[in-house]
Amino acid sequence: xxxxxxxxxxxxxxxxxxxxxxxxxxxxxxxxxxxxxxxxxxxxxxxxxxxxxxxxxxxxxxxxxxxxxxxxxxxxxxxxxxxxxxxxxxxxxxxxxxxxxxxxxxxxxxxxxxxxxxxxxxxxxxxxxxxxxxxxxxxxxxxxxxxxxxxxx
Amino acid sequence: xxxxxxxxxxxxxxxxxxxxxxxxxxxxxxxxxxxxxxxxxxxxxxxxxxxxxxxxxxxxxxxxxxxxxxxxxxxxxxxxxxxxxxxxxxxxxxxxxxxxxxxxxxxxxxxxxxxxxxxxxxxxxxxxxxxxxxxxxxxxxxxxxxxxxxxxxxxxxxxxxxxxxxxxxxxxxxxxxxxxxxxxxxxxxxxxxxxxxxxxxxx
Amino acid sequence: xxxxxxxxxxxxxxxxxxxxxxxxxxxxxxxxxxxxxxxxxxxxxxxxxxxxxxxxxxxxxxxxxxxxxxxxxxxxxxxxxxxxxxxxxxxxxxxxxxxxxxxxxxxxxxxxxxxxxxxxxxxxxxxxxxxxxxxxxxxxxxxxxxxxxxxxxxxxxxxxxxxxxxxxxxxxxxxxxxxxxxxxxxxxxxxxxxxxxxxxxxxxxxxxxxxxxxxxxxxxxxxxxxxxxxxxxxxxxxxxxxxxxxxxxxxxxxxxxxxxxxxxxxxxxxxxxxxxxxxxxxxxxxxxxxxxxxxxxxxxxxxxxxxxxxxxxxxxxxxxxxxxxxxxxxxxxxxxxxxxxxxxxxxxxxxxxxxxxxxxxxxxxxxxxxxxxxxxxxxxxxxxxxxxxxxxxxxxxxxxxxxxxxxxxxxxx
Ligand SMILES: Nc1nc2c(ncn2[C@@H]2O[C@H](COP(=O)(O)OP(=O)(O)OP(=O)(O)O)[C@@H](O)[C@H]2O)c(=O)[nH]1
Ligand SMILES: [Mg+2]
Numbered sequence: 141x142x143x144x145x146x147x148x149x150x151x152x153x154x155x156x157x158x159x160x161x162x163x164x165x166x167x168x169x170x171x172x173x174x175x176x177x178x179x180x181x182x183x184x185x186x187x188x189x190x191x192x193x194x195x196x197x198x199x200x201x202x203x204x205x206x207x208x209x210x211x212x213x214x215x216x217x218x219x220x221x222x223x224x225x226x227x228x229x230x231x232x233x234x235x236x237x238x239x240x241x242x243x244x245x246x247x248x249x250x251x252x253x254x255x256x257x258x259x260x261x262x263x264x265x266x267x268x269x270x271x272x273x274x275x276x277x278x279x280x281x282x283x284x285x286x287x288x289x290x291x292x293x
Numbered sequence: 294x295x296x297x298x299x300x301x302x303x304x305x306x307x308x309x310x311x312x313x314x315x316x317x318x319x320x321x322x323x324x325x326x327x328x329x330x331x332x333x334x335x336x337x338x339x340x341x342x343x344x345x346x347x348x349x350x351x352x353x354x355x356x357x358x359x360x361x362x363x364x365x366x367x368x369x370x371x372x373x374x375x376x377x378x379x380x381x382x383x384x385x386x387x388x389x390x391x392x393x394x395x396x397x398x399x400x401x402x403x404x405x406x407x408x409x410x411x412x413x414x415x416x417x418x419x420x421x422x423x424x425x426x427x428x429x430x431x432x433x434x435x436x437x438x439x440x441x442x443x444x445x446x447x448x449x450x451x452x453x454x455x456x457x458x459x460x461x462x463x464x465x466x467x468x469x470x471x472x473x474x475x476x477x478x479x480x481x482x483x484x485x486x487x488x489x490x491x492x493x494x495x496x
Numbered sequence: 497x498x499x500x501x502x503x504x505x506x507x508x509x510x511x512x513x514x515x516x517x518x519x520x521x522x523x524x525x526x527x528x529x530x531x532x533x534x535x536x537x538x539x540x541x542x543x544x545x546x547x548x549x550x551x552x553x554x555x556x557x558x559x560x561x562x563x564x565x566x567x568x569x570x571x572x573x574x575x576x577x578x579x580x581x582x583x584x585x586x587x588x589x590x591x592x593x594x595x596x597x598x599x600x601x602x603x604x605x606x607x608x609x610x611x612x613x614x615x616x617x618x619x620x621x622x623x624x625x626x627x628x629x630x631x632x633x634x635x636x637x638x639x640x641x642x643x644x645x646x647x648x649x650x651x652x653x654x655x656x657x658x659x660x661x662x663x664x665x666x667x668x669x670x671x672x673x674x675x676x677x678x679x680x681x682x683x684x685x686x687x688x689x690x691x692x693x694x695x696x697x698x699x700x701x702x703x704x705x706x707x708x709x710x711x712x713x714x715x716x717x718x719x720x721x722x723x724x725x726x727x728x729x730x731x732x733x734x735x736x737x738x739x740x741x742x743x744x745x746x747x748x749x750x751x752x753x754x755x756x757x758x759x760x761x762x763x764x765x766x767x768x769x770x771x772x773x774x775x776x777x778x779x780x781x782x783x784x785x786x787x788x789x790x791x792x793x794x795x796x797x798x799x800x801x802x803x804x805x806x807x808x809x810x811x812x813x814x815x816x817x818x819x820x821x822x823x824x825x826x827x828x829x830x831x832x833x834x835x836x837x838x839x840x841x842x843x844x845x846x847x848x849x850x851x852x853x854x855x856x857x858x859x860x861x862x863x864x865x866x867x868x869x870x871x872x873x874x875x876x877x878x879x880x881x882x883x884x885x886x887x888x889x890x891x892x893x894x895x896x897x898x899x900x901x902x903x904x905x906x907x908x909x
Contacts, residue, residue, distance in 0.1 A: 393517050431524040464503050
């Protein structure tokens with residue numbers, strides 16, 4: 141019982157965090173401001189595709205996680221949480237892939253093709269988008285669901 | 294090695310959409326037919342050559358169809374091909390997880406009196422879903438060879454290739470007879486051993 | 497086949513046949529207890545509208561994001577631009593003899609050009625567009641499309657889209673040729689065979705040829721007009737809807753309801769993915785690349801012969817007054833018949849306002865299908881093809897004018 145309420149709390153908080161960062165993505169984009177940075181967190185805004193559309197995906201991800209909270213433990217509900225986690229995973233994954241693709245080639249105007257090792261590391265260093273920062277916690281959800289399945293099924 | 298002998302036999306692969314006909318076809322012939330996980334991938338036919346025991350025959354991957362009353366242009370192609378090759382052996386591909394509608398089409402083909410052989414595909418998926426199909430019993434009831442295959446891993450494909458020559462035309466009334474346990478119809482057809490004279494082996 | 501004639505054909509009724517099926521199945525099939533797995537439930541969630549639509553939105557997002565990162569940022573901007581503009585172009589400009597000769601003009605193009613886009617020679621722009629821009633685009637596009645095909649997501653998308661597509665007289669399954677068409681219109685034309693009635697097939701073939709841009713074209717668009725891809729796609733989707741609705745009213749025929757057969761999800765087998773990717777990419781290299789090069793050659797020759805200039809003057813009233821785009825867009829329109837990717841690349845070198853660019857890219861997309869698609873349509877029946885071309889001209893004229901009018905209303909054209 142304690143275990144399950146703890147995991148409910150975990151999923152709930154994560155769902156709220158996801159929902160909030162999705163809304164923040166959209167707001168920053170809609171405000172068309174310069175973007176915000178807190179420490180290692182950055183919401184650049186500006187680009188509709190990433191922040192408007194991607195933000196909407198995050199919002200849905202958060203909502204799915206929250207809607208899977210009641211009667212947690214039933215397979216149906218775990219599936220919703222998992223789906224929410226996958227949505228965040230999609231945004232985080234594509235963000236990471238984009239960082240990688242930007243950092244492999246040398247910068248504009250450089251004569252060589254590949255980036256230097258330090259340039260590459262600089263390219264993939266923080267600040268990160270909220271989705272990337274949430275990714276480790278999302279992996280926690282996968283662990284919870286993976287562990288939960290045998291006794292549910 | 295001398296040239297394989299062309300037996301002049303044509304084999305049509307007929308079955309419901311998405312049962313793995315194209316996957317099986319690629320395994321049998323080494324061809325490159327498109328395989329995707331949705332019904333209606335193949336909308337035109339592809340020909341390939343099967344070389345088995347030093348003999349070759351032509352295999353045609355036919356678009357999937359639910360019945361011989363075509364509903365769309367792809368199914369029309371399937372029915373047209375059956376008409377165009379009246380003497381062809383029909384390799385009926387069934388999805389072991391969804392046997393019934395596969396059997397429906399199979400019976401429609403069997404009724405035409407053409408030599409048939411059944412590939413019971415997707416046995417791996419059936420196993421995962423705890424569905425078991427008794428291939429030997431089906432073979433006995435239908436009176437045509439039934440071979441279990443898994444096209445994606447290639448299991449059973451070699452055996453299938455070897456059995457194509459044993460394809461047989463089946464008699465519907467005999468099938469009903471065997472189902473009703475009618476003793477007179479119980480003459481067991483020697484499917485596996487010896488030759489049923491389909492000609493693939495040239496005997 | 498005389499040896500078979502021991503068995504006489506019989507014909508059962510549908511009911512008799514089903515009875516027999518049931519009897520056989522009862523004899524041979526045993527179904528054990530099967531407990532739903534989380535994967536099965538996920539599968540259901542992706543077809544229910546409340547959860548399925550957000551998932552579709554996410555899938556589309558992933559598709560475009562990966563497409564842009566890989567083809568645009570990594571390969572084209574990261575490596576190809578550098579390779580072609582900094583190494584290939586200067587080398588070719590120096591090495592090819594006689595900058596004033598005809599051959600130089602055709603092969604290399606402008607001796608003073610600084611980018612391969614501007615040079616517009618066969619070996620400069622032609623190769624750059626084909627290898628530098630379009631090849632990476634189709635490669636990643638085909639990879640992702642193959643994953644969608646093999647996982648079993650497409651039929652679920654079809655279920656989701658069913659209600660919407662029924663509004664315009666199509667069936668949910670029409671989404672399959674539409675998605676295939678985003679890769680390349682050629683196989684998509686044949687794929688319309690899975691639609692039931694002649695009406696549906698005709699409608700889908702026509703709409704496909706007109707409104708669905710192919711992967712190659714998308715790749716070039718992403719590269720040369722990244723900010724305008726959104727509006728262009730919006731116009732194309734709206735056009736699909738509007739003209740679908742109109743065609744549905746005009747064309748006689750029905751739109752039957754059928755059940756969509758949804759197969760279970762499974763992990764794509766990597767051999768199959770690799771095999772399909774290889775076959776499709778090989779097809780692109782063999783068929784598209786020569787066409788791009790030939791397209792550049794043809795357009796250059798037509799320019800030299802003054803044909804394009806004459807056509808531009810001839811169509812000036814239509815282009816400038818009706819569509820609101822510069823008359824120079826006639827050149828790209830001719831190239832568009834060969835390859836749309838090339839045409840978009842060519843457009844990007846013409847000076848115009850962003851709205852004019854949107855209009856002309858939309859026009860390029862909806863005007864005539866490329867030659868390969870055209871041949872494919874012809875194969876599916878020449879009468880249908882002629883009718884499709886008729887529809888096409890009407891659509892180009894009407895929709896081009898509408899877009900211009902919309903621009904005027906918004907105060908941007
Ligand atoms: N698990 C499993 N999957 C299979 C097997 N055979 C084929 N498949 C998968 O089933 C799907 C359909 O295979 P295809 O070969 O395209 O089916 P088809 O019968 O040709 O389908 P149509 O061309 O649409 O008529 C693909 O995703 C295959 O990978 C099998 O034996 N086991
Ligand atoms: Mg097939």
